[in-house]
Amino acid sequence: MSDPLSDEQSEPTEIRMKVVGVGGAGSNIVDRLMLSQFSGVELVAVNTDQQALANSPIVNKLCIGKSVTGGLGSGGDVEVGREAALKHIDAIDEMVSGVDLLFIAAGLGGGTGTGAAPVIAEQALRQGALVIAFVALPFTIERSARANTALDGLRRLRDTCNAVVPLPNDLLIQESDPDASLLDAFAKADAWIEKAIRSIWCMMNKTGMINLDFAQLRQMLSKKAGKTLFGLGSGTGEGAAAAAVADLKLCPLLHTPEFSKKADQLLVNIVGGARIGIADTQMIMEAVSEEFGADANVTMGAVVDEDLGDSVEICILGTSEVSSVPFTKVVKQRAKKSKAEPKSEVTEEAKPAPKKSKPSRPVVHESSKPAEQEEFSFSEGDPKGEFENSSGTIFEGQDLDSPTYLRRGVKIVL
Numbered sequence: 001m002s003d004p005l006s007d008e009q010s011e012p013t014e015i016r017m018k019v020v021g022v023g024g025a026g027s028n029i030v031d032r033l034m035l036s037q038f039s040g041v042e043l044v045a046v047n048t049d050q051q052a053l054a055n056s057p058i059v060n061k062l063c064i065g066k067s068v069t070g071g072l073g074s075g076g077d078v079e080v081g082r083e084a085a086l087k088h089i090d091a092i093d094e095m096v097s098g099v100d101l102l103f104i105a106a107g108l109g110g111g112t113g114t115g116a117a118p119v120i121a122e123q124a125l126r127q128g129a130l131v132i133a134f135v136a137l138p139f140t141i142e143r144s145a146r147a148n149t150a151l152d153g154l155r156r157l158r159d160t161c162n163a164v165v166p167l168p169n170d171l172l173i174q175e176s177d178p179d180a181s182l183l184d185a186f187a188k189a190d191a192w193i194e195k196a197i198r199s200i201w202c203m204m205n206k207t208g209m210i211n212l213d214f215a216q217l218r219q220m221l222s223k224k225a226g227k228t229l230f231g232l233g234s235g236t237g238e239g240a241a242a243a244a245v246a247d248l249k250l251c252p253l254l255h256t257p258e259f260s261k262k263a264d265q266l267l268v269n270i271v272g273g274a275r276i277g278i279a280d281t282q283m284i285m286e287a288v289s290e291e292f293g294a295d296a297n298v299t300m301g302a303v304v305d306e307d308l309g310d311s312v313e314i315c316i317l318g319t320s321e322v323s324s325v326p327f328t329k330v331v332k333q334r335a336k337k338s339k340a341e342p343k344s345e346v347t348e349e350a351k352p353a354p355k356k357s358k359p360s361r362p363v364v365h366e367s368s369k370p371a372e373q374e375e376f377s378f379s380e381g382d383p384k385g386e387f388e389n390s391s392g393t394i395f396e397g398q399d400l401d402s403p404t405y406l407r408r409g410v411k412i413v414l
């Protein structure tokens with residue numbers, strides 16, 4: 001009989017990563033990932049819109065809720081999006097089975113992404129995957145209904161994902177050429193998501209000067225967090241490390257209201273070409289810790305990617321307002337409810353990729369106390385997500401709840 005321990009030691013386990021794009025925006029994001037020839041992760045597109053799926057170059061696609069929507073999209077109805085996902089819960093289960101790290105990409109504010117993404121996240125979490133969602137938030141000009149839907153969706157996702165990274169589409173107005181098409185602007189926004197996924201992929205797969213493993217990532221994201229902090233910076237040539245730190249500090253994603261300013265748990269990933277040295281990584285760590293998480297529990301990884309030449313890239317992912325509740329407890333309670341939901345068959349065309357062998361996964365311990373988290377409710381009909389018993393902050397005719405860079409029309413150079 002073979003010794004299971006020695007088997008484990010001789011064969012390092014591969015981390016299985018998957019990106020699931022949900023709804024129109026999510027599918028666009030995985031399409032772009034595919035077109036950029038990123039081969040490190042499996043890509044899947046999930047949508048209620050059959051026509052849009054048919055036009056996608058992605059091989060693994062799942063058309064959900066055809067019996068509810070006729071394959072024509074959710075019509076902006078979140079309940080329809082959620083129902084559509086529940087109708088294909090078995091296919092979703094199979095899709096996330098054996099995945100260690102699941103990235104969900106979606107645009108919030110419509111029906112499919114907002115309704116279906118939390119269902120997918122919940123199933124993945126139940127199966128033991130670590131789930132990180134990147135979600136585009138609608139433009140302010142899309143106004144009240146979409147913004148409220150998006151805020152609601154953001155709350156639901158925060159309940160069902162280990163980390164949620166919101167990317168406000170308003171930033172696109174700042175960074176795009178006034179003559180750029182909407183598609184070009186979306187492509188720019190989606191490039192952030194691609195960079196983030198690449199960085200996390202490198203962290204898990206490339207040779208490290210300072211290795212960060214999946215167990216550490218899981219440990220860092222194992223508690224329910226209120227807000228996420230996420231940013232990217234890069235530098236090239238002489239002084240690349242210092243330039244990357246300066247670039248990170250200017251990252252517009254770190255200056256939006258959706259993000260926390262400081263982290264309780266901070267993950268810093270440095271990817272550099274062959275020239276990056278220990279002194280560079282130490283300088284980056286000190287600067288980043290001081291700026292974003294002086295009192296944080298900082299986890300660091302530094303890897304060499306020779307393709308980067310003389311460049312250095314930094315990716316930070318932090319969580320704040322972390323509760324003492326381990327994540328799995330919350331989800332298992334919610335999971336009991338969804339078991340009663342209807343199941344459905346999958347069409348040949350919609351079947352996910354064949355199952356690969358399951359890697360072993362670390363055990364996550366659950367707390368003995370039930371999960372509790374109070375939530376404030378947002379007032380109806382307001383695009384900015386005010387709390388029920390408060391009014392907007394208007395000062396000298398200016399709406400202070402709008403980000404300063406938008407009120408003043410400041411252009412952020414990326």
Ligand SMILES: Nc1nc2c(ncn2[C@@H]2O[C@H](COP(=O)(O)OP(=O)(O)OP(=O)(O)O)[C@@H](O)[C@H]2O)c(=O)[nH]1
Nearest residue numbers: 023024025028074076107110111112113136138186
């Ligand atoms: N970053 C980015 N945002 C997008 C893209 N397409 C749409 N969005 C944004 O995402 C929000 C949701 O739109 P969709 O993803 O098309 O909606 P959906 O989830 O498919 O929902 P339904 O169309 O109602 O079924 C919109 O309000 C846009 O602000 C995209 O390609 N990239």
